[in-house]
Structures are given as structure tokens and as C-alpha cells.
Amino acid sequence: MKYWPILFLFALPSSALGFVADAYCFISGGEAKGLEFRSYYDREIEWSGAVVKYENASTVIPLILKSRHVEILDPDRPYEVTRTWWEVVGGRFTGEYTMTSQGAMIYNFSYKNYRSRKVTHFSMDPNFDPAAHATCPFQKH
Numbered sequence: 001m002k003y004w005p006i007l008f009l010f011a012l013p014s015s016a017l018g019f020v021a022d023a024y025c026f027i028s029g030g031e032a033k034g035l036e037f038r039s040y041y042d043r044e045i046e047w048s049g050a051v052v053k054y055e056n057a058s059t060v061i062p063l064i065l066k067s068r069h070v071e072i073l074d075p076d077r078p079y080e081v082t083r084t085w086w087e088v089v090g091g092r093f094t095g096e097y098t099m100t101s102q103g104a105m106i107y108n109f110s111y112k113n114y115r116s117r118k119v120t121h122f123s124m125d126p127n128f129d130p131a132a133h134a135t136c137p138f139q140k141h
Contacts, residue, residue, distance in 0.1 A: 025136035026109050026122035034138035035122060037097070037109070039083075050085050052097065055138045062088050063097060078103035087111075 026035045034055035041048045050063040063085035071080045080102045087095040093114065100108040109122045127137045 023135075024106065024109075025125035025128035025138070027125050027138075028120050028122050034125060034136055036136040037099075050097075052087075055136075064088060066096060073102070082108075 024037045036053045039050040048065040051060040053060045066084045066086045069082045082100045084098045086093045095113045111120045
């Protein structure tokens with residue numbers, strides 16, 4: 001029973017662990033490839049991370065928060081927040097994802113591959129309803 005501590009963690013409510021997860025579904029314009037993005041934050045230790053899973057992929061790609069920039073555009077409106085995450089594959093930083101949002105609106109989500117320098121822009125998947133789906137509609141269940 002060497003796995004009981006891990007099972008115990010999954011039995012706790014997420015509020016007891018202090019992490020929050022946000023899930024978004026994106027599609028790229030030209031390639032029409034889907035991407036599921038989930039971010040996590042632990043309030044107690046102030047840790048933030050995320051994962052992405054591409055359409056038809058069997059594994060997730062871990063992301064580490066690189067930077068977070070907050071700008072107050074109008075004191076009567078939500079702050080504009082730009083977050084950048086490093087993509088980690090094989091123990092190396094291979095690219096980065098950038099998301100710019102203001103309140104619940106996401107204005108930019110893009111990926112930059114470090115090797116090719118190619119930037120891919122994504123938009124919100126209009127078929128994703130977070131209340132109705134646990135995962136993105138294009139993911140295999």
C-alpha cells in the first residue's frame with residue numbers, strides 16, 4: 001500500500017489543498033488543431049503551474065510560470081493580466097505560452113517554439129462550455 005498518501009490527497013477537497021484549476025479550450029486558426037489548457041495555483045505556497053494537451057495527444061505537457069504582468073488600464077475595470085509559461089519537454093525549456101486576459105475575457109493566447117521561432121496564435125473554442133464539459137469537446141474520452 002505504498003500509494004496510500006497519493007490516494008489520500010485525491011480524496012481531499014481541492015479547497016483543502018489550496019489549489020484552483022482553470023480550464024480553457026483553444027483552437028489554432030490555420031491548422032484547426034485544438035489545445036486544452038489547465039492552470040493551477042496553490043495559495044498556501046504561492047505556486048503556479050499549468051499543463052497543455054493537444055488534440056489527439058496521449059500525454060500532457062507541463063508548464064512553469066515564467067512571468068505575470070498586471071496592468072491597470074481603467075480603475076473601474078478588471079486588471080489586464082499577461083502570464084507567460086515555459087513549456088518543459090524532456091527536462092528542457094522548448095517553448096512558451098502567453099495569455100493576456102482582462103477579467104473573464106482572454107484577448108491573446110499564443111505559443112512560441114524556441115527552436116523554430118514559429119509563433120502560433122489560438123482562439124477560444126466556441127464549442128466549449130465549461131459547465132457542460134469536463135474536457136474539451138475535441139479530446140477523446
